[in-house]
Amino acid sequence: MLKPIASIVALLALAVFGVPLAQAKTRHKSSAHKVTALVQEAEISQTGSVPAAGSTVTNAGTNKSNVGGNGANVDHLTVTGPVAGGKIGFTGKGTAFFAHGSVSGKIQGTATPQPDGTINYAGTTTITAGTDRYKGAKGKITFTGTSPGLGKVTTIHQTGTITY
Numbered sequence: 001m002l003k004p005i006a007s008i009v010a011l012l013a014l015a016v017f018g019v020p021l022a023q024a025k026t027r028h029k030s031s032a033h034k035v036t037a038l039v040q041e042a043e044i045s046q047t048g049s050v051p052a053a054g055s056t057v058t059n060a061g062t063n064k065s066n067v068g069g070n071g072a073n074v075d076h077l078t079v080t081g082p083v084a085g086g087k088i089g090f091t092g093k094g095t096a097f098f099a100h101g102s103v104s105g106k107i108q109g110t111a112t113p114q115p116d117g118t119i120n121y122a123g124t125t126t127i128t129a130g131t132d133r134y135k136g137a138k139g140k141i142t143f144t145g146t147s148p149g150l151g152k153v154t155t156i157h158q159t160g161t162i163t164y
Helices: 004-016
Strands: 030-045 056-065 069-083 087-098 101-113 119-128 138-147 153-164
Touching: 004 030, 030 069, 030 138, 056 087, 056 153, 069 101
Parallel strands: none
Antiparallel strands: 030 056, 030 153, 056 069, 069 087, 087 101, 101 119, 119 138, 138 153
């Protein structure tokens, strides 16, 4: 009696979900994905007096990625202080949100004020987590960017590899 019930359950799963039960339990194999992205974001909150060490900035904006498509970006950054060459160090965490999940990582970078008031940015994001399609994401992203000044829209170009 149990064998026919198990067969019926398997057939219902196939009919409802479109996959056999055995296949439904199978996870996809992780693979590496080359990433290029364009991020445009602006400051939405600040504590302390940027660029003083310990001050913080939260940025939000758009993210256009070859892997995730169009999405949103949020970064929470802490200024670590001056580093060599007139650069200002920062660390933090960031998350990119897309239609099929999100990717999060730890950010480390520098901001270099220019004589004309613009600011150049460079650094890396170590991808540490992902949700939905990007579950278990790991990787490294390098970024460069520029803004017309503090509190203005920053444009960031990202390249790297993410495995999920």
